[in-house]
Amino acid sequence: MFIRSHPTGYAQFMKQNPKTVRMWMITCLLFNFGLATLENDRDFKMCGIWSHGNASRNLEYDLRTGCDIIEISANENTLSIRGSITAKCTRSSSIHLDSNPLQNQSNFCVFWDPLLDLLIVEVNGKNHILCERKGLQGSCCTDLSQDYQKKASLYGIVKGSFHGDIIWNDVMEIYTFKGGSINCKETFCDEASQKSRGANMIEEEVMKSNTIGRVDLPCAQGTVIEMKEGFKGLNLTLPAPPSVDPNMRASVYLPSCLKSTTKTKSKVVCTYYMEQKLFQGGPSNSTLLGGIVGLSVENETIKNLPEPVKIRFHHSALPSNYSKQCVSWDTRKDSEVNWRSEGCETVIISVTETECRCNHFAYVTVFKQVEQKATRHLEAPTFITAVGCALSLVSCVVLLYWLSKRRGKKDHSLLVHRGLVVATFFLCLCFSLTSTLANTGNETVCKITGTLLHYSLLSTLCWMTVEMFHTVLLVCCVFTSSLPPWVFYLAGFGIPAVLVCRLLSIGIIYGFRNIMASEDATGLYFICWMLDSDRSRLAHFIINIGLLAVVVSSGAVMLFFVATKIQNRPEWRKNRMAFLSIWGLTCLLGTTWSLFNFVLLTEATLSLFCIINSCQGCFLMLRYYTLEWKKKRCELSLDGGSTGSVTLQCRDGVFISE
Template structure:
């Protein structure tokens, strides 16, 4: 289709204006203005008059002079004239004006030759940047043709004057923001520090560094890097082999990064420990050093089930960032110091990486749920014990005795579990060891009383009504758990502070007083705790099956609420709900873990609720009862009266 020439011309003008607007509105830190200087054949000069401040910069040209004037510098104050080489056959010259506000650097390039008007003065804090078009003046014959900003043409006509107005900003903060958005932001920082001509300390909001100049005869150097935290300052040893034999002087930039967002990517299920140290040598790639560089990190003690590894930031592949372990050896000085000895030195960062050995998902939520459930069970156990004691005064029976023992054991277990976290954080090692011992004893006592409940119900189901002395039940529920606990105490190094690491934050573990993480403690846990739990759960499951089989044809069993309360109550009494702990693996592991914490932490509450509900049912029944929780259960399930 044939297009109208006027329409095409109009769209070209619109696009030109649009590009011109982009050149004005871009918010780049650096400034670059280029053009063609149309001049005469006589001698030519570059004149400049620069002052500190943040106002305007004027770029103008006439028959024999290119002028740069204005107030945009931070420290540079210079005024002079430079004679330019002239060619009588040439009446045009290409030129560009470069302005780097962070370095306070201004360069004018004329026909490929650079003229530094303002030299680097280090990294500037407050600087003049974001130069935008202000005032322009056309010329009749000589001036600037095709003036452009960052490659975008401003005017094709001959212009005598271009002015650009700036704004004052915090240049260091803006540079750090730019670096954080780049995949190689750390390299940008080290390159700028290298270009700044600074020797000594360099401070940026995102990094602190030191620039060292290695001269001939360099024999190695120990230095401490500047860091924002006085008690976590890393130290570096630079070996003598870093100095190149072909160069008289070489610069080394040692940088401490507190912003981990500059180093995105890395192994899964891991985290960076504290700050990061970057080392680089000017215009060199250092590998396979005969003597390693040494970076010593100071950090908080690692959790018991975590260890530190030295890694380096690998950017050898474009658009790919990896932490690699090769090339660095990890030396653990003590629990608060780790030294990395590495045989390479480029623009890579050296850091300590923490890798987990074992963590718990959703630990914070699980801890909160368990604490709330234990608090509710504590109150429920007090109420239930009062009810059981009150009914004991009316009619004494063995069922009430067994129930009271289980209630006391659950009360102690919930109490010490609530206290264990607080004591682990504020108490000393001795107090924590005692608390861990009592918590373990309470757990074993609870499991033993559940076993006593199983044994006692077996006697009722099988109609064995021989009187058993009360001390037998007390010995099984309170005496038997003391035996393994006493043996473990005599062995030593079993109880103490234990760190449980959440997968969401492996550097913030949860402390509790329990069995320690030693090999002997692990062996005791599997033999005693897991073994006893397996015995109780299996025997309780068998007993529950026998009871249901025995009473499934009873008339009152057909009542839905009675059947539910009976099964639920016996499940709690026999400890079968603790079997959920064996299901904490596979795709349903998280659901099983949450159910385990909710149900078992509320066990005291469920027992109280069961007792209260069965008491209400018993009052509505016409059959006789012995007035205890177990008697009520027999009335509905066993139909067997119990002898006092």
């Protein structure tokens, strides 16, 4: 009042308190901006001043489905809304309005949202919902335009406006607006595609629709989940257009940490976008591999989750010179909207499956891009492995036939040899088939093959360990004949079976596994093996690497122990060459695997690894012939010489004193 009544005082106040004045002006601007943003932004908005009497007042409405006209009228005590513009809402009633005997005018607005089938009348700041949200509508009545008006003498609508533009300043009794029927969902998708944040616009509208369950739009398909108290996580498969194979639909895992402890319930919208028209950008050398999954929670920004959200995409197999990467379109991060890889981990499940594990909510997809870095050539190692495995398979069959013709009732050496040959045969067989079966794309077959390959590998390593312990028993203890055969079978075949069954009970461990391919190759390089996941990596380091360490370290320890044990015995001079040759070959079988796990794979070490390990069957045959040759020499020495007071016998080419 002081400022308005005294201009000179106003100028003096401005001069003396510039900071206060600036703050007051900024506050006014923010207040006005807040009012603007709080306004209902609907397809139809008609406002005015209702001039009425001081008696009781009512809001009457009579609404029908169809697409004709909406009539807004007013008299001394009634504001009336009538017409046929709704998709599903059919309602008629009367609402008593609060009356003030000293007030003869009321501000009102009529808001109509055809997409949601929502009609609201606001009188003196209080909303009255005449038609509630019925979900997103297909065919709806919109584009309401002015039609017929009728003047009033005293009571009616003053300063009627349409979307803020004054229609008449005079008192009017009736305003009518005529509508047209359109496909609301298609129009809404077209509008969203022209916005920089069109995907946000879609999810916000879905959130407002009060729908629980599936939501279908021409540009997106989604599911609305309501998280209530006690929410413990959820796995769901997202809906997709009919053109998408049901087996190729994306799936989402929502962790329990999404549920806010401060709210009794909240909604999650999971949306699947088949096309990229709502999103722009991306690396220059990459293209979209599958659809896009959008995730949002009602009135919340989700980030830094302790347990990641998992989105699994199904897609076609890629050429070997392409790689896959999970990216997110996070429109809430900053003003610059683009695809980012931060916050999402890419996990390759199989040839046609990729899982994105993200610690925040955004729009997530998988990009395929040409691998720019130089890659390792696998054609030569693949050929070497195939030839070596073929030779090993033949060697194992021949060796198993020769061993089966020999009989040893008291000596278990043949039993141990046969066990190692059988395990090696199945290892070479499974490894020969794994790449071929992986490229068929059958997930079940690949899981079974990966399981058998892992079992045969563990069995081979266990039989190598049994071979070493058996040799120690021959040289030092001389009581192997007292051990029942099931002890050896349990160690060689039983322990690997227990370990593999335990891994199968934990969860998804085996399946498709991609390996590095050459940059100019046209084929795919996939194998059926342990997956590239946290559980599989942990199992690999604990079981595979652990068992390898046992084989290598126990071989070295026992070799040293036996050498110190018998070096002063009279038979040592005759035994040492055979002993060292036997143990050298035995240790070779285990130490070669360490090339792949502990040594940096260069071209030379990769080729050496392929040659030595694929030819293990050949090495077993060489070892067997070495043992036979030493045994014959040993027997000849016993026949031609005198043992004196010491009784000697020859087993596996080693002198044993009795």
